[in-house]
Amino acid sequence: MFTPKKKADRNEAETRADHIDQSLEYDGWGKVNDSRIRREFEITKGRILVGGKRSQRLIADYVLIYKGRKVAVVEAKKEGLSYTEGVRQAKDYAERLQCRFAYSTNGHEIYQIDMVEGTEELVDRYLSPDEMWTRLFNNEPEGTPDFKKVWRERFAEIPFESKGDWLPRYYQENAINKALDAIAAGEPKVLLTLATGTGKTCIAFQLSWKLFQSRWSLTAQKNPQKAKRRPRILFLADRNILANQAFNDFGQFGEDALVRITPEDIRKRGGVPKNASVFFTIFHTLMSGPKTKVDELEESEFVEDAHAFYKQYKEDFFDFIIIDECHRGGAKDESNWRGILEHFSKAVQLGLTVLVKSNRTLF
Template identity: 30%
Template sequence: MEDYSEEDTKAKILEPIIRANWDEKLIQRELRYTPGRFRVVGQNSSRDTKTSKKVDYILWKDRASQQPLAVIEAESNKHDDSYGMSQALDYAEDLNIPFVFASSGRNIWYFKNRITQEESTIKLGNLPDYDKLISMLDEQPDAVDAPYYVDLGETPREPRYYQRNAINAVVESIVRGQQKNLLVMATGTGKTYTAFQIIYRLLYSNTKKHVLYLADRDVLISQTMNNDFKPFVDKGIITRVGENPEKVETAYQIHMALLRSQ
């Protein structure tokens, strides 16, 4: 066999197999989900792109509801087919993806089902299609497939990978009837945006009819309504709750209120 680089392996061997088995709309290539670490030298800093994380292929269950189904890691055919499996598993752990494939295009796919922890090998031409992988998932309520809000502005915003993990986990938990969920997120990691997408998907799917959003300072309510929650404001489904609970407008779906300290 002729020696191929990783890029040639993808283009000449793996890409035709993937495209033959998967709808183009469900294939995402070269997903860079972390930008890399900052390196600081004296007073100067720069982004080290070599430390960024980039997945060769993501196969999606559904793009609108941001549910990745499988990760594929390709390597040069100078390596054994199993060579990229460790890296692929790291990506799958980060992105919370259930199915993992790796190959160097020689003979087989190395495959792991992270739901059952089963590992196997599959002939190169027998890459499982969408229906096959879906059949291996646990059954999910339809509401789990509720779409994310899509920003159509000049600089559309996409959820970061850990935000997507949190949003999907909470939505599925609530849809399945779990009454209490706790997310612990550091300052600057997009807590309000994460809450916005959770609320949007729960309302869209009619899982919840009303939402109470609490903050301990009035300025936080104003900032939220002017920024991340602005689509709710534009749609006219959000209001502030005043001092008198008897005047709460039940026609609104989202109610913003202060949590008073005792």
């Protein structure tokens, strides 16, 4: 345990440098492999106010990261203040970032909050990276399959694709992690309900990126040691503008990995494209067939062709299917489009929606 010397006139910056940084390092943070300390971590840029100005940014003094997951927030106060001064901030930030632990400290006293168990106590040191990781997943039921643990860590090891200098916002990262945890556990269907404007396409991209880079696939889902090939991913939308937007937003995959499926392209090729990793199309295209007229694809009551193009793919061709705006009918049991999802029922299916309904009617 690191024991700092008393000196009540240090300001916050000095308290961090002389006490908190050393305590965290002593307990393994920044020294243990895969552990990181992010200082002055920006959570939000502040709300946009009238006149284009912004409200005050939310910045955490420290965010502790292990194996790619944010696990704790530390709020620092100068040593002359009580250690309780940062408790409210620490809890707020930990809740936003979905961290298991929150700490408030003045460099001498360390106050620990377990956000899951609801326990709060003074402690003499910070939990080490491995201790936090164990506590983070210690509530898993007995018999949790090993492949879940393997994939969870493999997904976490893959950094988010920055897309220039742009990274997911904290609520997007939360959604991505929840979906990845479900996929790691072998869940066949995942539903993400997000407010309008929160970046569903960005979430879909980052999820696909991590699956792609980790070489997750249906073949390797329960046998991670067989992770050799890249997954085949299908992005389904109900409008061309959404499919086109997603195709453009997935540009970091590279041109050879992406394909936009259109009726014209299928006819030129003499069949559906198969040499790619991420496929983008609308339901109507896959439901159409060789004799379908293009103008019929715009009809809301479009009926599936007896020789629908999606049937040219084997049932296990796709590993992961993203259904954008699934509240508009793509996943409803009564939908004409249901046949596509049933044909590819072996794939893990992710529904993205902005409308809260029961899972029975949505997905």
